[in-house]
Amino acid sequence: MKKDVIEKLAALITAAFGLVAALAWNDTIKVIFAHFFGTASTIGPMLVYALVVTIIAVLATIWIGKVSAKYAK
Numbered sequence: 001m002k003k004d005v006i007e008k009l010a011a012l013i014t015a016a017f018g019l020v021a022a023l024a025w026n027d028t029i030k031v032i033f034a035h036f037f038g039t040a041s042t043i044g045p046m047l048v049y050a051l052v053v054t055i056i057a058v059l060a061t062i063w064i065g066k067v068s069a070k071y072a073k
């Protein structure tokens with residue numbers, strides 16, 4: 001039981017740090033976006049921002065999956 005608790009805590013702490021990093025990147029990307037495209041307070045720029053972030057997330061996820069599969073062999 002102790003091993004399971006430690007494993008779950010490690011996973012939760014790792015996920016928490018991941019969330020903090022994601023929020024930091026979110027703010028950074030918003031600032032970069034605002035620098036190049038102006039304020040992102042209207043629907044058009046917000047949609048572009050959401051699409052760009054989604055595309056980057058999908059590509060990164062695919063790349064990480066391929067790297068992980070390569071090293072799992």
